[in-house]
Amino acid sequence: MDTFINLDHGSGGLASQHLIGNLFLKYLTNPQLLDLEDCAVLGEHTGRIALSTDSYVVDPLFFPGGDIGCLAVHGTINDLAMRGAQPLALSLALIIEEGFALHSLEQVIASVAAASEAAGVAVVTGDTKVVPKGKADRLFINTSGIGLVSHRHDISGKKARPGDAVILSGTLADHGITIMSRQAGIEIDGDIASDTQPLHRLVDALLANDGGAVHVLRDPTRGGLATSLCEIAAASRVDMVIEEDLLPIKPAVSIACELIGLDPLYLANEGKCIVVCDRDRAGEMLQTMRRLPEGRDAALIGWVGDGRAEGRVSLTTRIGGSRLLEPLTGQPLPRIC
Amino acid sequence: MDTFINLDHGSGGLASQHLIGNLFLKYLTNPQLLDLEDCAVLGEHTGRIALSTDSYVVDPLFFPGGDIGCLAVHGTINDLAMRGAQPLALSLALIIEEGFALHSLEQVIASVAAASEAAGVAVVTGDTKVVPKGKADRLFINTSGIGLVSHRHDISGKKARPGDAVILSGTLADHGITIMSRQAGIEIDGDIASDTQPLHRLVDALLANDGGAVHVLRDPTRGGLATSLCEIAAASRVDMVIEEDLLPIKPAVSIACELIGLDPLYLANEGKCIVVCDRDRAGEMLQTMRRLPEGRDAALIGWVGDGRAEGRVSLTTRIGGSRLLEPLTGQPLPRIC
Numbered sequence: 001m002d003t004f005i006n007l008d009h010g011s012g013g014l015a016s017q018h019l020i021g022n023l024f025l026k027y028l029t030n031p032q033l034l035d036l037e038d039c040a041v042l043g044e045h046t047g048r049i050a051l052s053t054d055s056y057v058v059d060p061l062f063f064p065g066g067d068i069g070c071l072a073v074h075g076t077i078n079d080l081a082m083r084g085a086q087p088l089a090l091s092l093a094l095i096i097e098e099g100f101a102l103h104s105l106e107q108v109i110a111s112v113a114a115a116s117e118a119a120g121v122a123v124v125t126g127d128t129k130v131v132p133k134g135k136a137d138r139l140f141i142n143t144s145g146i147g148l149v150s151h152r153h154d155i156s157g158k159k160a161r162p163g164d165a166v167i168l169s170g171t172l173a174d175h176g177i178t179i180m181s182r183q184a185g186i187e188i189d190g191d192i193a194s195d196t197q198p199l200h201r202l203v204d205a206l207l208a209n210d211g212g213a214v215h216v217l218r219d220p221t222r223g224g225l226a227t228s229l230c231e232i233a234a235a236s237r238v239d240m241v242i243e244e245d246l247l248p249i250k251p252a253v254s255i256a257c258e259l260i261g262l263d264p265l266y267l268a269n270e271g272k273c274i275v276v277c278d279r280d281r282a283g284e285m286l287q288t289m290r291r292l293p294e295g296r297d298a299a300l301i302g303w304v305g306d307g308r309a310e311g312r313v314s315l316t317t318r319i320g321g322s323r324l325l326e327p328l329t330g331q332p333l334p335r336i337c
Numbered sequence: 338m339d340t341f342i343n344l345d346h347g348s349g350g351l352a353s354q355h356l357i358g359n360l361f362l363k364y365l366t367n368p369q370l371l372d373l374e375d376c377a378v379l380g381e382h383t384g385r386i387a388l389s390t391d392s393y394v395v396d397p398l399f400f401p402g403g404d405i406g407c408l409a410v411h412g413t414i415n416d417l418a419m420r421g422a423q424p425l426a427l428s429l430a431l432i433i434e435e436g437f438a439l440h441s442l443e444q445v446i447a448s449v450a451a452a453s454e455a456a457g458v459a460v461v462t463g464d465t466k467v468v469p470k471g472k473a474d475r476l477f478i479n480t481s482g483i484g485l486v487s488h489r490h491d492i493s494g495k496k497a498r499p500g501d502a503v504i505l506s507g508t509l510a511d512h513g514i515t516i517m518s519r520q521a522g523i524e525i526d527g528d529i530a531s532d533t534q535p536l537h538r539l540v541d542a543l544l545a546n547d548g549g550a551v552h553v554l555r556d557p558t559r560g561g562l563a564t565s566l567c568e569i570a571a572a573s574r575v576d577m578v579i580e581e582d583l584l585p586i587k588p589a590v591s592i593a594c595e596l597i598g599l600d601p602l603y604l605a606n607e608g609k610c611i612v613v614c615d616r617d618r619a620g621e622m623l624q625t626m627r628r629l630p631e632g633r634d635a636a637l638i639g640w641v642g643d644g645r646a647e648g649r650v651s652l653t654t655r656i657g658g659s660r661l662l663e664p665l666t667g668q669p670l671p672r673i674c
Binding site: 006007008010011012013014015016017035036037038039040041042043044045046047048049050051052053054055056057079080082083085088089091092093094095124125126127129130131132134135136137140142144146147149156157158219221222223227231235268327328329330331334335 | 343344345347348349350351352353354372373374375376377378379380381382383384385386387388389390391392393394416417419420422425426428429430431432461462463464466467468469471472473474477479481483484486488493494495556558559560564568572605664665666667668671672
């Protein structure tokens with residue numbers, strides 16, 4: 001067996017088939033994949049179909065709390081969940097650089113498989129391309145996903161209403177600070193790891209009996225919480241006020257952010273969501289979230305202002321001042337996800 | 338406006354939004370995209386859902402007959418069509434190298450939009466990542482697609498039956514020889530261009546009243562006709578005999594293949610399909626295909642042997658000999674699609 005990926009592995013011929021048979025199908029065991037068709041055909045479904053796609057170019061490939069494989073699975077599941085969709089199936093497309101170590105690829109595929117199994121969302125189809133050495137950086141992954149949305153739900157960034165409560169499902173900036181500290185080569189003490197995790201079960205729990213109380217769901221990935229809130233405020237034409245004192249953040253993350261000079265409000269999260277909902281149902285929603293491990297640190301962080309407005313998001317600081325939050329322009333470091 | 342892609346364009350912040358707003362949404366005008374959600378929610382559908390994914394790393398990005406943009410649209414539409422699925426919607430995910438010229442990106446997006454519009458299959462969601470200079474080669478594209486399969490159809494590579502006819506929808510090796518001659522820097526006279534085109538309408542016409550006569554559809558992309566036939570023969574446990582004299586190939590392509598020393602049977606096609614169907618319906622299927630521009634050169638090229646067998650594909654040569662066709666092992670040159 002080869003030790004490194006070579007160009008033949010992307011030829012579509014026998015070497016590709018061996019890679020798929022010996023490595024991918026060792027971990028990914030969905031019967032659709034075993035058929036080796038270029039397209040999966042699922043069972044009969046009725047409903048509004050959701051489609052989402054994301055490419056992952058994260059550097060490093062392996063980091064505390066996860067790797068590019070589980071990140072890619074969770075990210076697409078979460079994008080589906082943020083529209084209220086029940087994830088049905090995932091696709092997995094790899095672009096691999098010639099010379100990439102097969103044992104690293106195996107680690108990633110095992111992680112994809114474990115994440116997919118834990119989430120109960122199968123990888124049903126895939127694609128593998130290999131490019132010559134120097135033409136890509138080790139491994140890029142695209143996951144796309146389909147889901148079904150119940151008629152009861154119409155979740156979108158445009159639906160925030162005056163007076164709504166704003167909830168965050170857990171602590172801030174864990175993924176961003178983990179990746180950035182690694183990229184910058186900074187060793188940080190304490191409990192710092194990516195928060196990459198799937199949120200579809202949390203969303204399920206929230207939407208099970210919400211009676212339309214949940215208006216917006218959004219995972220604050222690239223651009224962080226501040227950028228996501230600005231997008232929601234602009235799309236819904238409302239203002240928002242967030243209280244710094246209410247933001248859940250791990251002490252180690254807070255210290256690391258100060259140390260590196262980064263604002264946790266702009267750092268990526270990969271297992272958290274913003275929930276904008278009816279104010280009088282907020283307590284109940286918080287309880288529902290806190291009963292699940294992925295929502296145990298959920299907190300009310302602010303409110304949507306009364307009346308229509310211009311899409312401004314302001315932060316009430318600890319010392320009682322007010323700071324206007326602008327969307328992120330550029331990223332301090334690339335390849336966060 | 339910037340002239341080149343920079344890392345901020347992939348930040349998920351304002352620069353990303355400007356790129357999307359000023360460039361992508363100038364060409365891609367589906368209302369789903371305008372919402373700027375991370376996930377599209379389509380209308381109500383009932384049926385068996387098909388999901389397919391493909392990444393495109395073709396080099397050069399622009400070539401006679403097409404470019405990476407329309408290739409990506411056609412490729413995923415065709416993968417859906419090869420299972421008998423009606424394509425519903427596409428996703429578009431870009432990985433862009435820092436420094437890539439915005440005018441080239443614009444050309445690609447315009448091509449994606451034109452191909453999507455011509456095929457009647459909308460791009461409904463997308464993703465953009467930017468990696469630092471040297472970490473990718475200009476532009477990689479992933480398209481994923483969803484479709485619906487009618488209950489009447491059960492098309493797969495496993496369904497070839499003893500005695501079936503084998504049809505090819507048009508000429509051989511056009512895409513492969515076009516890309517390879519460019520990569521090798523060889524100037525070739527004559528009418529050589531990629532055959533990239535969508536095949537879903539041809540498949541629709543074939544399946545409209547086939548009464549189950551069509552058993553296998555397969556687009557012979559990477560690995561070419563020979564590899565695809567070997568895969569079908571192995572999956573269906575049948576033997577096949579193909580006649581060299583019956584293979585449609587453009588004279589210029591044939592000459593170029595001899596010149597470069599490549600076997601057209603192993604070169605990629607990006608707008609052709611193999612149809613394996615009931616022998617007594619083959620004439621009718623050929624007529625149906627030839628009535629459409631994408632099937633005007635369709636030809637019967639061989640037969641499935643009588644009885645179950647070991648998956649061998651043999652070619653009856655022009656001089657009456659017989660040559661066993663093996664699946665491709667590696668690719669002579671990478672990045673064909």
